[in-house]
Amino acid sequence: MPTYVYKREDGSTFEMMQGINEKPLKTDPETGQKVKRVISGGAGVVYKGDGFYVNDYKNKTNGESSKKS
Numbered sequence: 001m002p003t004y005v006y007k008r009e010d011g012s013t014f015e016m017m018q019g020i021n022e023k024p025l026k027t028d029p030e031t032g033q034k035v036k037r038v039i040s041g042g043a044g045v046v047y048k049g050d051g052f053y054v055n056d057y058k059n060k061t062n063g064e065s066s067k068k069s
Helices: none
Strands: 003-006 013-019 035-038
Touching: none
Parallel strands: none
Antiparallel strands: 003 013, 003 035
């Protein structure tokens, strides 16, 4: 389920987990203030591990250029 960020009338924000097909909230369930959904950057890309190695995309021909007949 995606997490959406909402901005209250007073400028503070909160997050709400909602299904993709659910309609956006119009009021904050806790305070009753009017809210608008804010477009957020999300979590971004998370890199784990040591990264790519030189041989990850290397030709299998030991460095020789591949020749097509």
